Amino acid sequence: MSDIVVPASWVVDRLDDLRVVDVRDPWEYDGIGHVPGAVNIPFDAFRADEHAADGEGGGEGMLPGEDVFADLLGEAGIAREDDVVAYDDHHGVFAARFLVTAELYGHPTDRLHLLDGDFSAWQRDHETNGDAPDVEPTTYDIRAPSETPLVDADAVAAAIDDPDTVIVDTREDWEFEESHIPGAVAVDWRELVDDETRGLKSREDIEAILADAGITPDKRVLLYCNTARRISHTYVVLRHLGYSDLAFYEGSLTEWEAAGRPVESA
Structure with missing residues (x-):
């Protein structure tokens, strides 16, 4: 097996070298706590229906549009070359959607990881934090991948x-x-x-x-x-x-x- 789905111990050993993304709602991220160093990019922020009025994306639950996604990652201080780990509190299903979206917009697939388990599992055995990290915004470089799994x-x-x-x-x-x-x-x-x-x-x-x-x-x-x-x-x-x-x-x-x-x- 690959290191696409990674255990908590893998994340703990590499926290300083990873960009950890929490896709829960802001009230969960702020009020319950989060993985140390994690940034919050809520699931609703990268759903197309949030931007339908701007003509972005393809409808509810679909891709949000390149500019929207690039802005979200750039504001979170994430660059295309970063190793990213995503998690949620629903067995990984919302976090997986974030990772697939990143893949479809060209983030290198070997730098995208899903936390095995979710925040509740992490919280049982590992430290959490209630403070949002200081991040320096950057420009996220969208590059359409040469191959895509998308079919019509x-x-x-x-x-x-x-x-x-x-x-x-x-x-x-x-x-x-x-x-x-x-x-x-x-x-x-x-x-x-x-x-x-x-x-x-x-x-x-x-x-x-x-x-x-x-x-x-x-x-x-x-x-x-x-x-x-x-x-x-x-x-x-x-x-x-x-x-x-x-x-x-x-x-x-x-x-x-x-x-x-x-x-x-x-």
């Missing part, structure tokens, strides 16, 4: 009958049963998380869950949910496990259904 609805439609691709719905079972893309398999993103540790289950357990759904490293894995939040966590986990052929349907079921594309129900 037409690519998803073409994948439905592709035996080498497995389309994965990462929502809850009841959502899948109500409506899903034809041919998709269901793996709720939370199935990969241990409720007690709040971090990932063991590699063996995760691979067994994936294999039961027909998700194996020899397949192309195409992920979707409703508004691209939950697939972010599964995408980060699969990258961490070494899956190399991943596709990310940013529009997800919200866009798919709005376009009148066919759906199935269980």
